[in-house]
Amino acid sequence: MHEEKVKRLASMKKSAEGGGGNEKIEAQHSKGKLTARERIALLVDEGSFVEIDKYVTHRSDDPSIPKFYGDGVVTGFGTVNGRQVFVFSYDFTVLGGSLGEMTGKKIVKTMDQAMKVGCPIIGIVDSGGARIQEGVSSLDGYGDIFFRNTMASGVIPQITASIGPCAGGAVYSPAMTDFVLMVENVGQMFVTGPDVVKEVLSQEVSFDELGGARAHGSKSGVAQFVAKNEYDCFDKIKKLLSFIPQNNAEEPPAVEPTDDPNRIDPNLISLLPENPYQQYDMKDIIKSVVDNGDFFEVHELFAENVLVGFARMNGKTIGLIANQPMLLAGALDINSANKAARFIRFCDAFNIPIVTLVDTPGYLPGTDQEHNGIIRHGSKMLFAYCEATVPKITCIIGKAYGGAYIAMGSKNLRADVNYAWPSAEIAVLGPEAAVTITHRKTLKDAPDAAVLKKKLAKEYRDKFANPYLAAEKGIIDLVIDPMETRPMIIRALEALANKKEARPWKKHGNINL
Ligand code: HXC
Numbered sequence: 001m002h003e004e005k006v007k008r009l010a011s012m013k014k015s016a017e018g019g020g021g022n023e024k025i026e027a028q029h030s031k032g033k034l035t036a037r038e039r040i041a042l043l044v045d046e047g048s049f050v051e052i053d054k055y056v057t058h059r060s061d062d063p064s065i066p067k068f069y070g071d072g073v074v075t076g077f078g079t080v081n082g083r084q085v086f087v088f089s090y091d092f093t094v095l096g097g098s099l100g101e102m103t104g105k106k107i108v109k110t111m112d113q114a115m116k117v118g119c120p121i122i123g124i125v126d127s128g129g130a131r132i133q134e135g136v137s138s139l140d141g142y143g144d145i146f147f148r149n150t151m152a153s154g155v156i157p158q159i160t161a162s163i164g165p166c167a168g169g170a171v172y173s174p175a176m177t178d179f180v181l182m183v184e185n186v187g188q189m190f191v192t193g194p195d196v197v198k199e200v201l202s203q204e205v206s207f208d209e210l211g212g213a214r215a216h217g218s219k220s221g222v223a224q225f226v227a228k229n230e231y232d233c234f235d236k237i238k239k240l241l242s243f244i245p246q247n248n249a250e251e252p253p254a255v256e257p258t259d260d261p262n263r264i265d266p267n268l269i270s271l272l273p274e275n276p277y278q279q280y281d282m283k284d285i286i287k288s289v290v291d292n293g294d295f296f297e298v299h300e301l302f303a304e305n306v307l308v309g310f311a312r313m314n315g316k317t318i319g320l321i322a323n324q325p326m327l328l329a330g331a332l333d334i335n336s337a338n339k340a341a342r343f344i345r346f347c348d349a350f351n352i353p354i355v356t357l358v359d360t361p362g363y364l365p366g367t368d369q370e371h372n373g374i375i376r377h378g379s380k381m382l383f384a385y386c387e388a389t390v391p392k393i394t395c396i397i398g399k400a401y402g403g404a405y406i407a408m409g410s411k412n413l414r415a416d417v418n419y420a421w422p423s424a425e426i427a428v429l430g431p432e433a434a435v436t437i438t439h440r441k442t443l444k445d446a447p448d449a450a451v452l453k454k455k456l457a458k459e460y461r462d463k464f465a466n467p468y469l470a471a472e473k474g475i476i477d478l479v480i481d482p483m484e485t486r487p488m489i490i491r492a493l494e495a496l497a498n499k500k501e502a503r504p505w506k507k508h509g510n511i512n513l
Helices: 002-017 022-030 036-043 101-117 136-152 168-175 194-201 207-211 213-220 230-243 282-289 334-349 367-372 374-387 402-407 431-438 440-445 449-464 468-472 482-495
Strands: 050-052 073-080 083-090 121-125 158-162 165-167 179-183 188-190 225-227 296-298 306-313 316-323 354-360 392-401 417-420 425-427
Touching (some): 036 073, 036 121, 036 230, 050 101, 073 230, 083 101, 101 121, 101 136, 121 168, 136 168, 158 230, 165 168, 179 213, 179 230, 188 207, 194 207, 213 225, 225 230, 230 306, 282 306, 282 354, 282 482, 306 334, 316 334, 334 354, 334 374, 402 425, 417 482, 425 449, 440 449
Parallel strands (some): 121 158, 158 179, 179 225, 316 354
Antiparallel strands (some): 050 073, 073 083
């Protein structure tokens, strides 16, 4: 008798794990995609996954909707490198991974449990969106998910892997998570698909051009990571998790350091060109400073004039923000301000100290930037730095002009330790721009204006474009020998490890969105 019952369970288990059936699984594989369960197996530690709600089915009274165990999403919990996570993975083999009432309830249950436990939630999306046949019940499910995304924001890390279609309003749950990874040629995210675009705007566009991984990784900034394939995607999630804490009440995980905290680099200054107009790669400086040269870049393809990402210093996670003189000379623009502000807020929410490396000529000028809202977007960076109470260490390497000087983790935004290299140039404007304004009349009347401008610019540079005026005022705490950048940042991080800083009570601030 009992045996029969156990047999029945085994048969149900087999059926549930078969998803939408062999044909659909083959179709999934033939599109170069893994199944929901294969994906979870790649993510979690072997044998650690426990599937919950495996036998849930839809409860629509529409007889045309076939019933499958699981109802289009696999949910549960497991560990990644020994740390607890909750996971939901849409099963495209079941009704195109569309979200019906019960699919939504399963996801919501998983999110609620992750919140109660205080651990990351990872959503793997491969879905046709709201289940058309279930109508408003599907919309109801999405609405409940959006609410959970918002409640979980800043409490537990939320990560989305987009490995298939993700359409309509369904894109907003991923957008509300902290990190979106998209797999090239497979992940698709759009509010309205190519057919609608054609109908409304008479524009021909492919799925990939419209909402593929490259489009969102480099143009819209929706995706923080672009993965080459699914394996790469899950490797990236694991690496990301290794830097971040389980929740906002915990410290990020530390590793046993294998790089000398006192390591100096006498070659560091030579990475900075003598000519301030020559490009150089800030990543070379970052790699010299952080543990083992390991910089895990976030938003690598988006707004490349600012670099953000995770690294470790003496084994402990830091969030790194730096100007990248390789692009737009490291000027700040709309996208880079958004990118930096969001990253700063993530770090602050999850107790990750912020290290800022500065070399920027200012905010990017022009009608394009002004009319698209550089004032509004640029202010987010100021807001984010000011709000952040985690340890903040800034090192000015080269140019730090005007508003961008203030925005890049200045003392005024409550950075704790501000270093500068002797090569730092801290001023209101760059020399050429400054003398054009201060000597406008003289230059206009001069017979050889170009030579005079050069001379005046040199005088300005000698007088203002150095770190010592700031150091005299205590706006810079210390001018350091570039070769000591790593040990000096590590010492500051260690000094600030127990930093506590209060902010006035408020319901929430009103960041200029
Ligand atoms: C019900 C769906 C479905 C959906 C796909 N299917 N999407 N069933 N509701 N939303 C089913 C298909 O009927 C098919 O069933 C199976 O899933 C696989 O779909 P295919 O079309 O064969 O696959 P493919 O060619 O790979 O195309 C995938 C797709 C396409 C691009 C996702 O299916 C598609 O455009 N679907 C509709 C997308 C959409 O408009 N969704 C609503 C968005 S609005 P069979 O039985 O034939 O295998 C939305 C509102 C959310 O989501 C609002 C939140 C606030």
